[in-house]
Structures are given as structure tokens and as C-alpha cells.
Amino acid sequence: MGADLGALLRRHRQAARLTLEALAERSGVSARAISDMERGRARGPQARTIAALADALRLAGAPREALLTAARDGRLRRWPDLPGARDLPPRAPDFVGRHAELADLELLADPSTRSPLVVIAGAGGLGKSALAVEAAHRVAPGYPGGVLHLDLRGLDPHPAEPGDLLGRALSGLGVRDVPSGVPDRAAAYRRALAEHPVLVVLDNARAEAQVRPLLAGEGRSTVVITSRRLLTGLAHARRTALLPMPEDDAVALLALASGGATAAGPEHDDALRQVARLCGRYPLALRIAANRLSTRPAWTAADLAARLGRSERRLAQLVAGDVEVAGVLALSYDQLDADARRLFRRLSLIAAGADPETAAVAADLPVGEVELLIDELVELSLLHALPGDRAGFHDLVAVYAAERLAAEEPPEDVRAATLAVRSWLLNTACAAGRLFEPDPVASVPPQPRRTFRDLSAAERWLTVEADNWLAAFRATADEGDHRTVVAVAESMHWYSDRRSHWSGWLEVYGRSARAAEQLGDRRLEAVHRNYLAWALVVHKRYQEATETVALAAALAREAGDVRQEAWARRYAAELRERRDLMDAETEEHHRRAAELFERAGDVEGSLGSLGGVARLLGAAGRHREALALGDQVLERIAAHRTRIPDHILDWEASTALRDKAELLLRLGDLPAAESVARETVAVAERLGVPFHHGGALRVLAHVLRTRGDVTQARAALLRARELFDAGGRPLRVAEVDRDLADLDRTPSGPPAAVAEGPPRTTEVGPADGNP
Incomplete structure (x- = not known):
């Protein structure tokens, strides 16, 4: 049958007056692969390969079907009747998923894309052997020399030795006179693999030294190795690193392996998903869970999920006969x-x-x-x-x-280690957060802690380790260490601005407010109720924010803390702005906050509140007054450059500059608006906060669009989109997408755009009202 394919292919190619190279270029199949088919060396190419050749030869009807049939017959032929050539284990009847991995491994069937060495690595129970066997069954017809499967027993106390493995391999390949020494056996093995393409599956390898003598040399043979180790010492290998299954595939495996043991319906589907998650989406665990369901008809998936829900007993539940996840x-x-x-x-x-x-x-x-x-x-x-x-x-x-x-x-050792980790995380979090304070040297956390070379390193650590330090913070709060809870939350005050969308702030400041209350310190409670109010505003929980702001203001007045009363006023104003209440009451909150900040000597707070007043004036159409007040804010920022850290003043400056650019645009002074908008972008880029930078670019894009510069406007919007996307701000991404759609509909900005003004980008933060 293979000869028929080769003869047919050659005849059609010659009839089309094509050389091997010409047919290769037209079909996308390598000239070497086509030559192997014509000479009978590759008798069962993949269906897509032969279809590409048929298309390139412009075959239709009976000639096309004859060529496809010849290839299909080649793929379905029996493997050579050699000892060991048919010892591949059976496929797993419930094999599902692993689509991407299988697609990659199926390339091994095509000589033109074949790799001499493939490593499938992953933890025990992830299905490495099942994947290798499934792939081997699929690609086996492409190996005229057959398939050789060897279990290397890599996890046994005494794994298989290379010499013994080579002896078994040579016998399986039909070599009668097996040499005695390992080097001679390895040489004979490589010669055998070079004569005919063979697929060798080395299952359960322990280490590189065990498999090196079993690697193929010259020729078209492929060695597939499964191992719990990555085997990084093996060079030039194509690697497939298995991870837990995607959830949909895990649920499908659970349902298939259980034989439909659970009833249908949304509740049962949800329970199956819960079981799949509790099994870690490990194929072995899923099969054990499915086995337990199928052998206990009275159980539902919800029953099993309840049993697995207790982590301290989960592995004890994942046992079926002599198969257990813990043992693996x-x-x-x-x-x-x-x-x-x-x-x-x-x-x-x-x-x-x-x-x-x-x-x-x-x-x-x-x-x-x-x-x-x-x-x-x-x-x-x-x-x-x-x-x-x-x-x-x-x-x-x-x-x-x-x-x-x-x-x-011992429990005491576990407790000591737990506290050591917790202290390290919280001390380091405090040290990182306090670098963003106006006076970062004022309060130094105790050792042990990590040190940071700059703000970027501190911000990166706080972001990457957020789940860890938050877990330590939560445990500390649960144990009633109120002072540590308050100290950690306090250290996050200025940093939290830079990651305001993180939902963790609701927990951080909710717990710190309760801790301050427990300590009986009214002033301290006012501070942390204000922080909580900010988090509630950012996350649009406006009713709770309203109540929290009122409580913070009352506590501040009771404690005689002018600065905290100012912050309560500030958050009351920003809460109203978020609700589009740009009225006299909101303006009064901002003005009163600015006065109180001035009395308290809080320059940073005063700048933000004055900026809020300017924003309200602009919204009321009092553009000249707003510009004048905004310029005063910018002048004060410049005057304090030597006293206040740049990252704080850059925050205030980028906000004030953006507001100024918007005002100039409304006034129709486009050259000045563009100049200020570009300055805003430069300051925001230096600040290094993605959503600040993105907001500045969005204002610049609006100015450019109004000026009719569609190309640069689009470029600014696309960059803003990248920043918002990288910063995890889907709502901002959606707004930019709408801007881009508007840009496509109106290639040049109409005069009405000036009157309407740019899109609002206001967002509140504890250090500034407009991130």
C-alpha cells in the first residue's frame, strides 16, 4: 500500500511538471518529506500533509480520493511483527483534554517535523504516562520500525539500569546477538534505530544518566521520555511540562470516569466543578474521586465535595484500593x-x-x-x-x-516557624510601604525584614507578595494583635494610592479600623475610618462610604484632630464627585478641607483639596478662575520640591496639569492644551503609576483628536490601553476602546468636542483626589 502512495504521488508530480522543490514550495511540505513518501520511506503521512499535497497538485475527484486513500491505508497498516514492537500499553479509556500537548506531540508522526527527543515532565498524578501512551498510539503508524515501550521504574528503590534497559530494547528491536557491555549495547541500539524509524517511549525516568544511553543517534527515530524531573541536563529536547488540567477538562474527566454516576442538573454540575477544584485538577485525583462516586451509588457529587472540603482530610479521601494520591x-x-x-x-x-x-x-x-x-x-x-x-x-x-x-x-516548631514567616512578611511590608511616606525615615520597622534599593523594588515586592503579606496580616488580626494591625495598615497609606483598585484594601482598612476601635484610641480610629472610607469610595460602595466618612469626622472632632477632620471632608467631597454631584456642597467640602489642612500644616492634603476646588470651578464653567487656582497649586508644588519627596509632588503635579490641559481644551486654546497635556504625560510617566500615565495619555489623545491629528491620537490611546490593561483596569480599557471607536467614526475632531470637554478620569486616593 505504501508503494502505491509513493508511485501515485510521483506520477501526479511528474504530470504536473513539478520538481520536488517546486511541489514543496507550493504545498508547504518539505522536499525531504515528499522524497521519503515517493521512495516508500514514509508510507502513512498525516491527513493534513497529504491533503496539502493534493491541493498543490490541483487534484480533484477520483485522483484526489485515490491519493488520500493510499495515505490512509498506509497509516492503518499493521506494525511490523517484531518482538517488542507491539508492547505499547492500552490507551486510557477515559482520556480527555490535553489538546495543546497532543497537538504538539502529534507532529512526531510527520518526518518533516519529527524531533529526536521529547521530555514530558510533571508531578506525580498529572497523567504523564497516559499522555505519552495516547500520543504514541496516534503517531505510531508513522514509524515503520515499530514502537518500543520501556518502564524505567525511576521511582523504585532500585531503578532499572541502563545496561539492562539496552538489552531489553535490543531484544524488542529484533537484535539476536546482544553485546555484553553498555557501550557496545548502546552502539548496537543506535544502529537499530537508524535503520528504521522507531518510536521509543521511556516511561518513568529517574535522571539523565539513566536515559542517555537510550537516546537515538542518526535517523528518523524519536525517543519520548516521561519523568517527574524536568531532565534539564538533556540538551536539544522538546519539552512538554504538564500542569493541572483546565477546569472544563477536569470536569469532563470526572464525569466520564464516574460513568455518569451523578445525577444531571445545575446543582450537580456545580458540585462536580467543586470536586474538580478540590482534586487540584490532577487526573489521578479526579479518577480516584470518580471511582469513589461510581462505587458508592448513595453518594452525590455534593457529598464528595463536602468530604474533600476539609483540607486536613482531603488526601485521606483520595484513595481507591491500592491507588492513593498521597502515596504517589x-x-x-x-x-x-x-x-x-x-x-x-x-x-x-x-x-x-x-x-x-x-x-x-x-x-x-x-x-x-x-x-x-x-x-x-x-x-x-x-x-x-x-x-x-x-x-x-x-x-x-x-x-x-x-x-x-x-x-x-513538633507543634511548637511549627508555631515558631509560622510566627517567623509572619513577622518577616509584615515587617518587610511595613518597610516597603513606608518608603512612600513623606518622611520615610520617621518610623523604621523592626528586624528581620528585607531591604529595598528603591521605590520600584518596594512596589514590586508589595504587589507580587500581596497575597502572602495579606494572609499574615489577616492571621495577626484574627489573633487580636491590634497594634501590629494598625501599624501595617498605616504603612500602606501612601502606597495604596498606586494600586487603588486592589480589593484587599477593603479588608486591610476594615480590620485596622476595628483594631483601632478595640484599642480605644478615638484619634487613631478616625485615621483608619478615613482610610476605610477611601477604599469604600474607590470600590463604589457609596452608602457604606457615606456612613464611614460621617463616623470618621465625628471621631476626629471628638479627638480634636484637625488633620483627620480635613481628610473626612476631603473624602466626603470625593464621594460626591464619584456620584456626579459637582455642586456647591461638594465645592464647600473641598474648600473646608483645604482650610483645615492649612491649619494642620499638611501641605500635601491642602494641594489635593485645592485641586478639587479648581476641578469644581471648571465643571461649573468658571474656567478662568479654575485655571488661576490650578496655577497656584502648581506654583506651590514647585516651591516644595526640596522638602517633599518627588513621588508625592509628581502625583499632585500630574493631576493639576491634567486638569489644566482639560480646562485649556474647553477654552479652545489647543496649542497650550497640547503643550500642557504633553507635560502631564511626562510627569505621569516619571511617576510610574500605570493608571495615572494612561489617564494623561487619554487627555492628550483628546486634545490631538480635537486638533485633527488622528494618527497621534490613536497612538496615544493604544498606549493608554496597554497601560490600563497591564494595570488590571478593565473599565478603563473599555473606556479607551470607546474612544478608539469614536476616533474611527470621526477621523477629525469636530468643534463640538471642545465644548463637550475631554473624558473624565477622576479617581480618588488617600494622598490625592485624582489618581
Whole structure:
């Protein structure tokens, strides 16, 4: 049948007066692959390959069908009757998902895209062997020399030796006289693989040294290796790193493997999803869960989800006969030395992954040693790498690590490690947050803590480690350490502006306000009620914000704290602005706040409130008054450059400049508006806050559009969109998309755009009213 394909293909190519190279160029199939088909070396090419050739040859009707049939017959032929050539394990009957991985592995069937070495790596229970077997069944017809499958027993106490594996491989390949030494066996093995394309599946490899003698040399053979290790020492390998399944695929596997044991309906579908999540989307865990459902008819998916919901008992539930998730993970854990096991266990104390410094605190080991141990755990797929030199657990592995910690370490040691990690995270968070204070040296957190070379490094740490320090903050609050809770929240005051959309601020300032109340300090409670009011305004919980602002104002007056009364006024004004109440009452709140800030000697607060007054004047059509007041704010900012940190004054300056550009645009002074808008962009870019920068670009785009410069306006909007998207601001992205759509509908800005004014970008923050 293969000869028929080769003869047919050659005949059609010659009839079309095409060379191999010409047909390759027209079809996209390599000339070498076409030559292999014509000479009978590749008798069962993939369907899409032969279809591309048929299209290039312009075949239709019976000639086309004959060519496609010849290729299909080649793919369906029996494998050679060689010893070991048909020992591939059966496919998993419930195999689902892994679409991207299979698509990549299916390329191995085509000689033109074949790779000599493929490594499928991942933690125990992720389905590496099942994927390799499924892929091997699919691509096997492309290997005339057959398929060889060897279990390397890499996790056994005594893994298979290379010499023994080579002997089995040679016997499987039909070699009768097997040499005695490993080098001679390896040479004979490579010769056998070079004679005919063979697919070799080396399942469950322990390390590079075990598989190196079994790699292919010259020829078209492919070696596929599965291992819990990444086997990074093997060069030039195509790697597939398995992760937990996507949720939809995990639910599909659970439903298929359980044989429809659960009833249909939305409640049951939701329960299946919950089970899939609690199984960490690990195929092994999903199959065990499905087995438990199918063998216990009285159970529903909701029943199983309830059993799995207790993390301390989850792995005990994921057992079916002699198959258990904990046992599979233990095979990897048992390979570790004492320090690596200690680090593995202690990392379960860190909620969302760790950098080497935090991991070193948890394990009480030197940072340099921990870096090497993390590499080992990643190599063994017990951890997975995260951005920023961090590493973390997948869900089930985290549960296993916590179980080992509870089982192997005394409670007092676990408690000490827990407190050490918590102190490190909170002290470091305080140190990072206080760098944004107007006077960052005023209050230094205790050791141990991390140090930061600049604001960017501090901001990056606070953002990346947010889930971790928030978890430590939450635990501290739950234990009633009110003073630490207040101190941590206070340190975040100025930094929180830069990440105002983060929902965590509601918890941070909600807990700190309650902690201050518990401490019985009215002034302190006023401070933190104000912080909470800001968070509520940002997250559009306006009724709660109204009540909180009123309480903060009352507490401030009771304590005689003019500055906090000013902040309460400020937030009352910004709350009204958010609700589009740009009226005299809102203006009065801003003016009164500015007066109170002046009395308290708070220049930063005063600048923001005066800017709010200018904004209200502009909204009322009093543009000249608004411009004059805005210029006063800018003059005061310039005058305080030597006393107040640049990152605070740049915040105020970019806000005031943006408001000025908008006013100039409304007045129709387009050259001045463009000049000020460009200055706003420069200051916002220096500030380094994405949504500030994006807002400045959006105002510039509006000015440019009004001037008729559509090209530059579009460029500014696209850059603003990138910034908003990177900063996780979907509402701002949607606004820019509308701006772009308007730009496409009206290539040049109509005069009405000047009268309407630019799009509003007001957002409140504790340090400034308009991020």
C-alpha cells in the first residue's frame, strides 16, 4: 500500500511538471518529506500533509480520493511483527483534554517535523504516562520500525539500569546477538534505530544518566521520555511540562470516569466543578474521586465535595484500593534529603508561593542553600516556578506538604516557624510601604525584614507578595494583635494610592479600623475610618462610604484632630464627585478641607483639596478662575520640591496639569492644551503609576483628536490601553476602546468636542483626589 502512495504521488508530480522543490514550495511540505513518501520511506503521512499535497497538485475527484486513500491505508497498516514492537500499553479509556500537548506531540508522526527527543515532565498524578501512551498510539503508524515501550521504574528503590534497559530494547528491536557491555549495547541500539524509524517511549525516568544511553543517534527515530524531573541536563529536547488540567477538562474527566454516576442538573454540575477544584485538577485525583462516586451509588457529587472540603482530610479521601494520591506524592518526597524535605514542608506555611528569602526564613536555612533546594524541588516537579524568582505549590502538593509538616514536626516548631514567616512578611511590608511616606525615615520597622534599593523594588515586592503579606496580616488580626494591625495598615497609606483598585484594601482598612476601635484610641480610629472610607469610595460602595466618612469626622472632632477632620471632608467631597454631584456642597467640602489642612500644616492634603476646588470651578464653567487656582497649586508644588519627596509632588503635579490641559481644551486654546497635556504625560510617566500615565495619555489623545491629528491620537490611546490593561483596569480599557471607536467614526475632531470637554478620569486616593 505504501508503494502505491509513493508511485501515485510521483506520477501526479511528474504530470504536473513539478520538481520536488517546486511541489514543496507550493504545498508547504518539505522536499525531504515528499522524497521519503515517493521512495516508500514514509508510507502513512498525516491527513493534513497529504491533503496539502493534493491541493498543490490541483487534484480533484477520483485522483484526489485515490491519493488520500493510499495515505490512509498506509497509516492503518499493521506494525511490523517484531518482538517488542507491539508492547505499547492500552490507551486510557477515559482520556480527555490535553489538546495543546497532543497537538504538539502529534507532529512526531510527520518526518518533516519529527524531533529526536521529547521530555514530558510533571508531578506525580498529572497523567504523564497516559499522555505519552495516547500520543504514541496516534503517531505510531508513522514509524515503520515499530514502537518500543520501556518502564524505567525511576521511582523504585532500585531503578532499572541502563545496561539492562539496552538489552531489553535490543531484544524488542529484533537484535539476536546482544553485546555484553553498555557501550557496545548502546552502539548496537543506535544502529537499530537508524535503520528504521522507531518510536521509543521511556516511561518513568529517574535522571539523565539513566536515559542517555537510550537516546537515538542518526535517523528518523524519536525517543519520548516521561519523568517527574524536568531532565534539564538533556540538551536539544522538546519539552512538554504538564500542569493541572483546565477546569472544563477536569470536569469532563470526572464525569466520564464516574460513568455518569451523578445525577444531571445545575446543582450537580456545580458540585462536580467543586470536586474538580478540590482534586487540584490532577487526573489521578479526579479518577480516584470518580471511582469513589461510581462505587458508592448513595453518594452525590455534593457529598464528595463536602468530604474533600476539609483540607486536613482531603488526601485521606483520595484513595481507591491500592491507588492513593498521597502515596504517589510520597515517591517524590522520599527522594529528598533532610534539608529539602524541611524546606518542602515549611513552604506550606506560605500561602501564595515564595522567593528564596522568605523560604529561607520559613526553613531556617541560609538563602544560598535554599536557592539550590528550590531548584531541586522545581526539577522534581514538587514546586513550579513563578515569575520574579519565586516558586509555589500546585493545590494538592500544598495539601500534602502541610500534612507532612503536621506529621513530622513538633507543634511548637511549627508555631515558631509560622510566627517567623509572619513577622518577616509584615515587617518587610511595613518597610516597603513606608518608603512612600513623606518622611520615610520617621518610623523604621523592626528586624528581620528585607531591604529595598528603591521605590520600584518596594512596589514590586508589595504587589507580587500581596497575597502572602495579606494572609499574615489577616492571621495577626484574627489573633487580636491590634497594634501590629494598625501599624501595617498605616504603612500602606501612601502606597495604596498606586494600586487603588486592589480589593484587599477593603479588608486591610476594615480590620485596622476595628483594631483601632478595640484599642480605644478615638484619634487613631478616625485615621483608619478615613482610610476605610477611601477604599469604600474607590470600590463604589457609596452608602457604606457615606456612613464611614460621617463616623470618621465625628471621631476626629471628638479627638480634636484637625488633620483627620480635613481628610473626612476631603473624602466626603470625593464621594460626591464619584456620584456626579459637582455642586456647591461638594465645592464647600473641598474648600473646608483645604482650610483645615492649612491649619494642620499638611501641605500635601491642602494641594489635593485645592485641586478639587479648581476641578469644581471648571465643571461649573468658571474656567478662568479654575485655571488661576490650578496655577497656584502648581506654583506651590514647585516651591516644595526640596522638602517633599518627588513621588508625592509628581502625583499632585500630574493631576493639576491634567486638569489644566482639560480646562485649556474647553477654552479652545489647543496649542497650550497640547503643550500642557504633553507635560502631564511626562510627569505621569516619571511617576510610574500605570493608571495615572494612561489617564494623561487619554487627555492628550483628546486634545490631538480635537486638533485633527488622528494618527497621534490613536497612538496615544493604544498606549493608554496597554497601560490600563497591564494595570488590571478593565473599565478603563473599555473606556479607551470607546474612544478608539469614536476616533474611527470621526477621523477629525469636530468643534463640538471642545465644548463637550475631554473624558473624565477622576479617581480618588488617600494622598490625592485624582489618581
